[in-house]
Amino acid sequence: xxxxxxxxxxxxxxxxxxxxxxxxxxxxxxxxxxxxxxxxxxxxxxxxxxxxxxxxxxxxxxxxxxxxxxxxxxxxxxxxxxxxxxxxxxxxxxxxxxxxxxxxxxxxxxxxxxxxxxxxxxxxxxxxxxxxxxxxxxxxxxxxxxxxxxxxxxxxxxxxxxxxxxxxxxxxxxxxxxxxxxxxxxxxxxxxxxxxxxxxxxxxxxxxxxxxxxxxxxxxxxxxxxxxxxxxxxxxxxxxxxxxxxxxxxxxxxxxxxxxxxxxxxxxxxxxxxxxxxxxxxxxxxxxxxxxxxxxxxxxxxxxxxxxxxxxxxxxxxxxxxxxxxxxxxxxxxxxxxxxxxxxxxxxxxxxxxxxxxxxxxxxxxxxxxxxxxxxxxx
Amino acid sequence: xxxxxxxxxxxxxxxxxxxxxxxxxxxxxxxxxxxxxxxxxxxxxxxxxxxxxxxxxxxxxxxxxxxxxxxxxxxxxxxxxxxxxxxxxxxxxxxxxxxxxxxxxxxxxxxxxxxxxxxxxxxxxxxxxxxxxxxxxxxxxxxxxxxxxxxxxxxxxxxxxxxxxxxxxxxxxxxxxxxxxxxxxxxxxxxxxxxxxxxxxxxxxxxxxxxxxxxxxxxxxxxxxxxxxxxxxxxxxxxxxxxxxxxxxxxxxxxxxxxxxxxxxxxxxxxxxxxxxxxxxxxxxxxxxxxxxxxxxxxxxxxxxxxxxxxxxxxxxxxxxxxxxxxxxxxxxxxxxxxxxxxxxxxxxxxxxxxxxxxxxxxxxxxxxxxxxxxxxxx
DNA sequence: TATGGCTTAGTTATCGTTTTCTATCGCCTG
DNA sequence: CAGGCGATAGAAAACGATAACTAAGCCATA
Numbered sequence: 001x002x003x004x005x006x007x008x009x010x011x012x013x014x015x016x017x018x019x020x021x022x023x024x025x026x027x028x029x030x031x032x033x034x035x036x037x038x039x040x041x042x043x044x045x046x047x048x049x050x051x052x053x054x055x056x057x058x059x060x061x062x063x064x065x066x067x068x069x070x071x072x073x074x075x076x077x078x079x080x081x082x083x084x085x086x087x088x089x090x091x092x093x094x095x096x097x098x099x100x101x102x103x104x105x106x107x108x109x110x111x112x113x114x115x116x117x118x119x120x121x122x123x124x125x126x127x128x129x130x131x132x133x134x135x136x137x138x139x140x141x142x143x144x145x146x147x148x149x150x151x152x153x154x155x156x157x158x159x160x161x162x163x164x165x166x167x168x169x170x171x172x173x174x175x176x177x178x179x180x181x182x183x184x185x186x187x188x189x190x191x192x193x194x195x196x197x198x199x200x201x202x203x204x205x206x207x208x209x210x211x212x213x214x215x216x217x218x219x220x221x222x223x224x225x226x227x228x229x230x231x232x233x234x235x236x237x238x239x240x241x242x243x244x245x246x247x248x249x250x251x252x253x254x255x256x257x258x259x260x261x262x263x264x265x266x267x268x269x270x271x272x273x274x275x276x277x278x279x280x281x282x283x284x285x286x287x288x289x290x291x292x293x294x295x296x297x298x299x300x301x302x303x304x305x306x307x308x309x310x311x312x313x314x315x316x317x318x319x320x321x322x323x324x325x326x327x328x329x330x331x332x333x334x335x336x337x338x339x340x341x342x343x344x345x346x347x348x349x350x351x352x353x354x355x356x357x358x359x360x361x362x363x364x365x366x367x368x369x370x371x372x373x374x375x376x377x378x379x
Numbered sequence: 380x381x382x383x384x385x386x387x388x389x390x391x392x393x394x395x396x397x398x399x400x401x402x403x404x405x406x407x408x409x410x411x412x413x414x415x416x417x418x419x420x421x422x423x424x425x426x427x428x429x430x431x432x433x434x435x436x437x438x439x440x441x442x443x444x445x446x447x448x449x450x451x452x453x454x455x456x457x458x459x460x461x462x463x464x465x466x467x468x469x470x471x472x473x474x475x476x477x478x479x480x481x482x483x484x485x486x487x488x489x490x491x492x493x494x495x496x497x498x499x500x501x502x503x504x505x506x507x508x509x510x511x512x513x514x515x516x517x518x519x520x521x522x523x524x525x526x527x528x529x530x531x532x533x534x535x536x537x538x539x540x541x542x543x544x545x546x547x548x549x550x551x552x553x554x555x556x557x558x559x560x561x562x563x564x565x566x567x568x569x570x571x572x573x574x575x576x577x578x579x580x581x582x583x584x585x586x587x588x589x590x591x592x593x594x595x596x597x598x599x600x601x602x603x604x605x606x607x608x609x610x611x612x613x614x615x616x617x618x619x620x621x622x623x624x625x626x627x628x629x630x631x632x633x634x635x636x637x638x639x640x641x642x643x644x645x646x647x648x649x650x651x652x653x654x655x656x657x658x659x660x661x662x663x664x665x666x667x668x669x670x671x672x673x674x675x676x677x678x679x680x681x682x683x684x685x686x687x688x689x690x691x692x693x694x695x696x697x698x699x700x701x702x703x704x705x706x707x708x709x710x711x712x713x714x715x716x717x718x719x720x721x722x723x724x725x726x727x728x729x730x731x732x733x734x735x736x737x738x739x740x741x742x743x744x745x746x747x748x749x750x751x752x753x754x755x756x757x758x
Numbered sequence: 759t760a761t762g763g764c765t766t767a768g769t770t771a772t773c774g775t776t777t778t779c780t781a782t783c784g785c786c787t788g
Numbered sequence: 789c790a791g792g793c794g795a796t797a798g799a800a801a802a803c804g805a806t807a808a809c810t811a812a813g814c815c816a817t818a
Contacts (some may be wrong), residue, residue: 030553032804045766048806057767073549077519079458079467080804083773088458093502098486099694104478111477111504119520123472123502125490139499142457170452260697261646281420289698315478316695318639319668411774412775422798459774462803638795 019135022128038256040068049075082144087175091123091339093138094133095109095151099259101286101314102331111337117343119146130160137167141174147342148178149335152160153229160196165190170307177342181334185357193345193356195338199229202327202362206309207281209325209364214372215279215307219270222256222263222283233283233311252277256287271298278373279307284319285326292320299354301317303371313365323367330360405613410451416602419447425575427661430455461523467555471501471519473528480665485530485560496722498525499609501689509539516546516653520553526721528558532608535563544569556721563607564736570722571736574717578608581613581706581741586660586686588704588743590623593751594658594686594754598649600670601635601642601662612662612690631656635666642669650677657752658686662697664705671699682750692744702746709739 001159006280032333037044044063048063049055057065068074082088091114091116095103113123122145124136133150140148145234148171154160168178179193186192210218218235223230234253240246263286271294280295288310292302300306302322310317341356401537407624416423428434432568436644442460444598447453461467470493474482490500501516501524512529519527527550533539544565547557547591551570560574565571589597599616613632620627635645642665650673661667664752679685681701689705696703720735 030549034805035803044804045769045806046767049767052806056767058766061766064718073545073552075517075520075549075553077462077523077804079523079805080773083456083462083775083804085773090501098477098490099480099483101478104483107477107502108504111502115504120522122469123486123500125487125488125494138454141454143499144458145454166452170409170454173452174454228816258693282744289695289709293697315639316698318672319695319698321700347711413774424776424799425797427774428797431776437796440796456774460776460805462805463776465804634786635774637785 040065092145092148096128105331106378109332113336199232200236203233207240217277219277222287262289267291267294267367295317307370424490463593471524471527475507484710487709490717492715576610582612586619596656598656601666639669642666646670646673686749
């Protein structure tokens with residue numbers, strides 16, 4: 001019987017055995033290839049082949065299988081698939097906090113590029129804790145992620161480098177790839193892809209802009225130099241100072257967490273202590289928002305009395321009045337680039353650090369928060 | 380030889396065969412249990428038992444295995460594990476856009492609760508496209524996610540309900556759970572968990588506040604009533620109007636996308652057409668930000684000339700001047716709740732819609748953007 | 759009419775892990 | 789001293805899917 005149209009699910013003589021696991025409408029768990037094969041009266045690989053479409057199957061058989069597939073609402077099991085060959089097709093993503101605008105942009109870029117390439121995204125939040133970050137990467141490794149992308153700065157000590165390098169090698173050996181995004185490389189010979197932005201350059205550029213406007217006392221506000229992101233911005237600030245022949249003053253550096261609340265508080269404290277600056281370089285836009293509030297509440301005009309610049313160029317920066325002059329960072333681009341590099345180069349383990357090292361440009365976005373310092377010295 | 384301390388990786392007579400796949404330092408791919416077992420001179424299950432720790436293993440054996448584990452940098456294969464029993468321990472997350480503050484808060488709550496329970500998060504972005512959303516859910520189903528959480532409103536038509544209901548049933552049958560977050564249920568008998576917030580109530584409350592301040596011409600600004608989130612807020616607005624005996628006017632409803640740019644443009648258009656309102660109910664804080672900019676640029680004082688309220692109470696709302704009166708929505712809580720409900724109730728398929736339906740409260744956050752309408756009628 | 763090739767399907771092995779199920783040893787108890 | 793039990797370890801099966809073989813028809817060609 002080569003081509004029975006099968007009005008009923010085909011029934012082959014006494015071999016029928018149509019209810020091996022009961023009326024299968026009440027099956028617990030999802031239908032497997034076996035269930036489908038059984039219902040269609042074919043073998044398991046045949047069903048697999050109908051699905052994959054990479055092998056000739058008679059039209060009548062194909063139709064029968066497709067019917068069974070539909071009736072049983074078959075859904076493939078990714079794990080079994082991943083086990084048998086090609087990885088799981090996932091890209092992992094480790095960041096501090098999804099709620100940060102910059103991180104969200106990163107994540108968006110990554111997700112976009114990943115899904116464009118048919119990959120799924122695994123998300124892990126570290127809360128900025130290095131241990132949790134390492135743990136997260138370990139989890140991702142278990143998942144067989146094709147790439148593990150770690151986003152954002154870090155407190156860069158010896159222990160971190162050692163452990164992350166180990167992980168990089170382990171990932172590399174497993175055919176996966178560690179990508180550091182917005183974070184410096186780990187050193188020679190460590191198999192890592194690095195996607196950075198010109199952080200120091202951006203900081204240099206905004207600081208220069210303040211200096212060019214005539215400011216000499218620029219408060220560096222926010223962050224903590226132990227953190228790579230802050231450190232690089234700090235470096236740009238210092239270099240600009242040097243180039244303008246302005247001496248660096250330790251008292252003009254004020255720490256603050258990267259959130260509105262803490263920034264507001266710290267700026268208020270600083271203002272209470274001394275008003276000995278004519279401008280503020282806030283290390284992020286969010287910090288700038290908090291600072292702006294404190295400045296305004298203290299009766300200072302921005303930019304009339306005090307100029308203010310930020311960093312990141314996140315959308316809410318356009319809510320501030322005056323509109324904030326800031327540094328644009330191509331976060332989404334970086335995310336996309338990270339995925340692209342990781343997926344394209346994956347596997348050719350001949351690579352070492354340096355080959356997969358990209359540096360994206362930043363630029364100052366000039367808006368309304370910078371003016372020349374007030375004539376006398378409002379301090 | 381019961382207890383050899385094994386200075387060297389144990390060597391058993393002629394059976395040694397220590398290099399079956401070459402000097403294994405150069406193995407491609409990750410080390411498997413087999414590799415470890417081989418190196419430790421034990422069987423595969425023994426290694427598995429050492430790792431799981433759920434079966435007695437002689438101390439000397441255990442030590443030997445642990446050494447091999449370390450030396451080979453063994454990492455378990457989640458897929459194999461997931462295949463052989465318990466699921467993969469993942470929770471899936473489908474949302475429109477990570478960059479939205481509200482979504483990000485959702486995601487944060489979900490990630491937090493999920494990782495607290497030892498689950499990993501799968502992230503999918505739909506871009507607000509129903510087809511991509513369905514497709515995403517399908518992918519998650521393949522992954523065997525323990526819960527699939529879909530976040531945010533939707534254009535609620537017949538096709539959507541039918542297809543989502545199917546998916547809900549399919550997920551349920553597979554021992555998983557569909558959770559609708561910030562989105563209405565699908566109807567009787569559909570196995571879905573729903574976590575909503577009192578959207579209509581919040582809208583009623585803010586609108587009432589404007590009415591109580593004396594406003595009679597309130598512009599409902601942003602969104603599109605086809606979308607459930609907008610529709611509910613619109614309903615609250617109308618109910619408040621009714622309760623205050625204020626007639627509803629179609630001309631006071633203006634559509635706008637949920638982003639600053641479009642909101643700014645639409646408000647500018649509306650102001651150019653007619654200034655026939657004394658207050659604005661922006662459907663989200665971001666829309667309020669765009670509206671505020673247009674209002675200010677048009678020379679209107681907020682709240683002196685026009686009062687403004689928002690919805691969502693996201694952090695950047697505190698950047699606006701005046702500080703925005705808005706409605707607080709417990710997004711993070713909702714995320715946590717979604718995970719909790721899905722994971723706790725999972726499996727007892729006796730449930731139907733209704734049991735897993737939670738409604739979280741909202742409340743107005745009073746700040747500085749509402750005042751009585753100007754005496755004459757600045758319109 | 760034999761031979762070979764094409765088409766189609768089924769068999770078998772495999773991925774890495776966990777879970778039975780067996781088997782061996784030593785020792786205790788009656 | 790035999791029966792049995794606790795401790796330990798290996799062997800075998802299973803999870804679901806796929807790829808590599810193998811086999812059975814059938815047609816065409818020599």
